[in-house]
Amino acid sequence: MDRIIYTAMNGAQRLLEQQAAVSNNLANINTTGFREQLAIQRAVPLQGGGLFPTRVSAATVTSGTRQEQGPLAETGNPLDVAIRGDGWFAVQTPNGEAYTRAGDFSIDVNNMLVTKQGFPVLSADGGPVELPDRGSVTFSTDGQISALGAGDNPRDIQIMGQLKLVNPDMAEMVRGDDGWFRLANGAVAQPDDQVSIASGFVEKSNVNPAEAMVAMINNTRRFEMQMKVISDASTREEKANSILSTNG
Incomplete structure (x- = not known):
């Protein structure tokens, strides 16, 4: 043959x-x-x-x-955030901490900030982000989260924490079969204060x-x-x- x-x-x-x-x-x-x-x-x-x-x-x-970064689309939704330039959001998945560029977040029945799949979005201290019931949320460019409870005085705005924004070396990241990115050695990426976000925007597919x-x-x-x-x-x-x- x-x-x-x-x-x-x-x-x-x-x-x-x-x-x-x-x-x-x-x-x-x-x-x-x-x-x-x-x-x-x-x-x-x-x-x-x-x-x-x-x-x-x-x-x-x-x-x-x-x-390469995908185009940013303005949504006007205060819970939508997009990363400008390099960086990732940290999320707690059933298989450990993972990283994503998708910032179309929402609030679940437990008042936790979650991804579209229902996974908790992590704060800079490694824990979930809890928000006031029916409150308004604002994100600053460095990921700091401010919230005002329903009916509260605007002077009573609260700082709820800060999003965990990371920017590890891409050579150390692996794309899983579930579509999430993780560090190849199973380690956890450290927050990077150089990562910047835009509130009211989402990053579209590249x-x-x-x-x-x-x-x-x-x-x-x-x-x-x-x-x-x-x-x-x-x-x-x-x-x-x-x-x-x-x-x-």
Whole structure:
């Protein structure tokens, strides 16, 4: 059997993995704070004798993430916040502390500041953020949280704490299957007072729809080319077997 079949089959498998990443990006075009996922492969020389140097295999490398900031959209919602530049919000998930760019927060039935998924947003001291019942909330650019209870005098505004804003080295962060980012070694990032936020805004996905659609079309065409190579190799094999059978 022509060994090119294995090379083409491996290439087709890598393209399917890349197509899955592109499809996931397209599905999250409207997801707040979403970071575009990158499927990265590397060339691997084939081992053994009788091989051509142009025949190489491909192996998937840990998926990467495009870190450019997405556009900020003004919502007017006082509980919406967006990070300007580098940085992350800290959130307590069932699998430990995680980090996100999505700042479309809300208040749950226990008056806790939570994410869209219902996970507590963490304060700079590592605890959840509790807010007054039916109170108005204001975020300063450094993440400080001010609140005024319903019916309270404006002079009685309270400082409820400060959001935990972090900015760890991206080389130390890993994107989990659940979409949340965490430190690779399981450590907890420390607050960074250089991170700045904008209240009343959310950061939209940084996926470019046009580029994602072009990538999907290109992947489809490349996959078809790999399948054509496999088909041609199979046809040649059948013809060779037919000739040998006739001569025999």
